[in-house]
Amino acid sequence: MQNTIKQNLLQIQEEIAPYKPNIIAVTKYFDENAIIAAYNAGIKDFAESRAVEAIAKINNLPDEIKQNSHFHFIGHLQTNKVKKVVNHFDFIHSVDSLKLVQVISEEAYKINKTQNILLELNNAGEEQKFGFSKSELMKSFPEIIKLPNIKVLGLMNMAPLNAGEKEIETLFTDVKETQETLNKMFNCNMLEISMGMSQDYKIAARCGSTMLRVGRKLFTK
Numbered sequence: 001m002q003n004t005i006k007q008n009l010l011q012i013q014e015e016i017a018p019y020k021p022n023i024i025a026v027t028k029y030f031d032e033n034a035i036i037a038a039y040n041a042g043i044k045d046f047a048e049s050r051a052v053e054a055i056a057k058i059n060n061l062p063d064e065i066k067q068n069s070h071f072h073f074i075g076h077l078q079t080n081k082v083k084k085v086v087n088h089f090d091f092i093h094s095v096d097s098l099k100l101v102q103v104i105s106e107e108a109y110k111i112n113k114t115q116n117i118l119l120e121l122n123n124a125g126e127e128q129k130f131g132f133s134k135s136e137l138m139k140s141f142p143e144i145i146k147l148p149n150i151k152v153l154g155l156m157n158m159a160p161l162n163a164g165e166k167e168i169e170t171l172f173t174d175v176k177e178t179q180e181t182l183n184k185m186f187n188c189n190m191l192e193i194s195m196g197m198s199q200d201y202k203i204a205a206r207c208g209s210t211m212l213r214v215g216r217k218l219f220t221k
Helices: 002-016 030-038 051-059 063-068 079-088 099-111 132-146 164-185 201-206
Strands: 023-024 045-048 070-071 091-097 117-121 149-155 193-195 211-214
Touching: 002 023, 002 051, 002 164, 002 201, 030 051, 030 063, 045 051, 051 070, 079 099, 079 149, 091 149, 099 117, 099 132, 099 149, 117 132, 117 193, 132 164, 149 164, 164 193, 193 211, 201 211
Parallel strands: 023 045, 023 211, 045 070, 070 091, 091 117, 117 149, 149 193
Antiparallel strands: none
């Protein structure tokens, strides 16, 4: 598996050149052995979307991998799981409401941690998806950036599964522009944009993504 991951990683890097976003291995459908193989192939960032299963997996990893990797939570986060996620994850990408940011801030404060977060923007207006609308984000942002023990690194986005390339490009470009608008309006320096998965990472890279969340494209032949 390690050789497969190495080859796939190299192929992805070649396909998105000259852009160099961080490639995060989405391991929610893969076990600890796959994480170990990916680590040995040179990947140091791993993403999971189910808190309880993910934490069990992380705890079973060798100490070297736990100490030298970054763990990203990318799934919908319920408030009753925040304590667990704050204790185990370096980054939370899928922060989708002011209330959730407040709970994350409270739990991070309890353990004297500054939690890195990204705010999920639902700019396609999909009712079945979570995330801030653009107007909600603009309204909540001043309060969010004042909360203690929180570092807002940037925005996160998921394009609709059935969207065509032009629509995806329009949505991803809008995420980048929204980030730039927030930085100017509130004198911030958010640098990260988490967008792009196995089916649309090439579009995401050229539209300004700094974090690609890639699963099956990395792990399967």
